[in-house]
Amino acid sequence: MSSIEFFDVRKRFGSVEALRGISFSVDTGEIVALLGPNGAGKTTAIEIVLGLRRADDGYAMLRGGSPRDARVRMQLGATPQETGFPDALTPREVTAFAAAHYPDPLPLDELFASFDLTNLADRRIGTLSGGQQRRVALALAFVGDPAVVVLDEPTTGLDVESRRALWTQLRSQANRHRAVLFTTHYLEEANALADRVLVLDRGELTFDGTPRALRERFGARRVEYVGPNGRTIVTTPDADEYVRELVNSGVQFKDLQVAAPSFEDAFLAVTGGSK
């Protein structure tokens, strides 16, 4: 039994086809990233997984049941979008509230410790920073010790350092008995966290494979140097090999730079130029 299964899911809003028949599954123990630009259909797909919306056609299953069924959602943990908390409440209050919905929730103090919230648990959420609020959101997703965790843009709006810290915490919560599906528009995030990446573009699934396969397909390196013919820019799948050859060839060069394509570039490549 898959943790999450989509079969030919279609969803239309008026004249807009948000999902044009997408199929994928997420197995227990996997961390899967759903990657795509804004408007690609990520939110719609997630809303269907969470039981907030129903598919027009095809089916979406959560551990063999319909996510519209509250009992099935006992196996699901999710985050609120961005910083959508009631400001006046405390992390302890909202997590205790979420915990009340699950048969076997994690002890709160243990949960707070693993998300570095111990000292923040009794402060009003409105006084916490964006990064701290994101940690509260993650704690909500895991408090029920659910078999399936769905995170909608868990690190959007955070600085690089907070984002990395959050990745570490997320990784420590993933395990063999749990499936994690998260959306992101950071290629780097998918790369760092996911076992598998799904790329959604204009309502269609255009890639389903490992981050490595994604890199190989799209993640070329840009090598730049000033050589005999002036400034030279080369895009290559294997920068190491290219530089090795360049050095061995004895060609005079200076000002060598190797760079990953920007997220923008990678995105454009992945999504066939739409943005």
Place this chain on the structure above:
Amino acid sequence: MKTLTLLVAHARLMLAELFRAPGYVIPTVGFPAMFFTIFAMPYARDASSADFELLSYVAFAIIGVTLFQFGVGIAAERGRPWDRYVRTLPAPPEVRFAARIIAALVFGVAAGGLVAVVARIFTPVDLNAEQWMLLALYALLGGIPFVLFGITIGYWTSARAALPIANVCYLLLSFAGGLWLPPRMLPGIAAAVSPFLPTRQFAELLWSISGGGSRNAFHALGWLGYYAAFFAVVAAIGYHRDEHRRYA
């Protein structure tokens, strides 16, 4: 028993949030007692006038709670990311509605109770135990159409518009319903429409407890029943319209 646990969890969180919003608590709980002190106390010279004023202001308090708790509350929350998150939790949707009703009851008891306490201490109110019980019962029953009226406002107006609309309805209907001035003292137009207003019928229901008012309790209950049916339909349409747009 799981449902009960959930209901307690939802109601607790809702109340915790409300009680930390002074902009909500003070007008909802404090205004009726404050208005009573300023506008009604000078007229409550004997038992019968004190009873009349008390009953009017209990109606005023209940109407405020229902319009704010349901009208403004629903309008403010239905688009919130937090509301969306709560829907992903494994709880049937009825739990959230039931929690809101509990929150409204808590505020209703607080606001109406405060009026009763003030009246009891500072005016020659004279109700016996049976009349107090009847007041509690009628306040709850008569509050039902206003709950539905509040839900109507909550689903048909935006978060921004709900507060002013609820306020205008609250104040105008209270005034024209004869909750502040006895009906015979109302000016022309207000006097003409007053008998047809749900606020007036709610007041008539409560006034009947002390033998005041013009009609008996059953007549008022009948009118309130029609209002309840009307607002139930409009509220249900609003609810389904919003659900469909947001979560179809």
